[in-house]
Amino acid sequence: MTNIDAILSILGRNRWFGGLPERLGRRIVGAGTVVTLEPGQWVHSQGDPEAGLEAVIEGALRLEVALDADRDVLIGFARRGSIIGQTRRTGGGPRILTTRANYAARVLVIGEPALERIAADEPDLWRAVSGLVYEQLTTVTRIAAQTLALPPRQRVAARIGQLAENGRLRIRQEDLAEMTGLSRKSVNGHLAALEAAGLITRHYAEIAIANQTALHMLSDLPPARTPR
Numbered sequence: 502m503t504n505i506d507a508i509l510s511i512l513g514r515n516r517w518f519g520g521l522p523e524r525l526g527r528r529i530v531g532a533g534t535v536v537t538l539e540p541g542q543w544v545h546s547q548g549d550p551e552a553g554l555e556a557v558i559e560g561a562l563r564l565e566v567a568l569d570a571d572r573d574v575l576i577g578f579a580r581r582g583s584i585i586g587q588t589r590r591t592g593g594g595p596r597i598l599t600t601r602a603n604y605a606a607r608v609l610v611i612g613e614p615a616l617e618r619i620a621a622d623e624p625d626l627w628r629a630v631s632g633l634v635y636e637q638l639t640t641v642t643r644i645a646a647q648t649l650a651l652p653p654r655q656r657v658a659a660r661i662g663q664l665a666e667n668g669r670l671r672i673r674q675e676d677l678a679e680m681t682g683l684s685r686k687s688v689n690g691h692l693a694a695l696e697a698a699g700l701i702t703r704h705y706a707e708i709a710i711a712n713q714t715a716l717h718m719l720s721d722l723p724p725a726r727t728p729r
Contacts, residue, residue: 505530508609512556515582517633525623529554532615538602544610549596553612554586554630555579560606561671565599575679577644578603580666584633588613590620591631604671648682651720656681657691659720661701661708668710 508530512518518526535558538544544555547567555562562579579585579600587593590613602608620626647659660680664670678688692708695701700716702709710716 504535508535508556508558511558511582512584512609515556515584517629517636518556518584521629525619525626525629528619528623529611529616529626530556530609532619533609533611536608536610538606538608540602540604543599543601544608545596546599547596551612552586552588552593552596553610553616554584554588554633555600556584556609556611557581558607558609561603562600562606562608563603565601566597567599573599575676576641577680578664578672580664585637586611587634587637588616588627588630590617590627591634593634647720653681653683653687654691654694655720657683657688658695658700658716661695661710662713662716662720665708665710668713670708670710671706672708673706 505527509526512526512530518529521529533554533556536544538560544562545551547565557579559581561581562583562585563575564577564579564585565573565575567573576598585598585600587597616626616630644663647656651659657677660677661670664672674688674692675685677692678685681688683691692701692703695716696703698715700710700712700719702711
């Protein structure tokens with residue numbers, strides 16, 4: 502298996518990438534550059550003018566937003582197989598997030614000039630990238646709704662369910678606290694309650710989901726009311 506085939510196998514599990522024509526997916530991967538990152542190393546920072554896409558091949562990226570000059574807030578992780586980014590051609594502008602390795606990671610970076618070259622032969626690429634941006638917006642909107650509508654324990658359960666890969670989540674409690682707007686002490690208490698209920702098990706810097714169905718039922722938003 503070539504390196505491109507190996508990357509295609511990983512990204513093929515991504516819903517957006519898996520829906521692309523095979524020819525287009527192969528061209529996107531072939532146009533990218535694989536970057537190896539040390540823990541904490543940046544891929545790009547918020548406000549950088551260069552646009553493009555990033556696909557996580559190994560590890561995970563931290564997604565952070567600057568509230569002001571002195572404070573960055575962790576809003577999520579891009580896990581193995583995740584693809585993020587935007588382009589100016591599809592209405593984007595400077596980078597809206599800072600992305601850096603949570604721990605050692607490998608990332609496929611596809612800059613906007615490379616996408617422009619592909620689009621010269623594959624004009625449907627821009628429509629596909631617009632679809633990716635829409636998926637990202639949908640994810641962020643749902644996270645915002647959960648943060649506003651769910652009680653603290655359900656918020657913790659929701660983020661665990663969203664971020665876990667193959668039923669496991671490698672995460673520090675302080676990161677989970679930051680993403681749910683809670684204190685570390687409060688998160689620890691909610692994790693203990695979830696474990697006592699048989700929904701998760703805790704390990705050092707890792708959470709394993711013990712009952713996926715129950716965790717989903719606990720964390721899911723209630724159905725919208727029908728207007729009268």
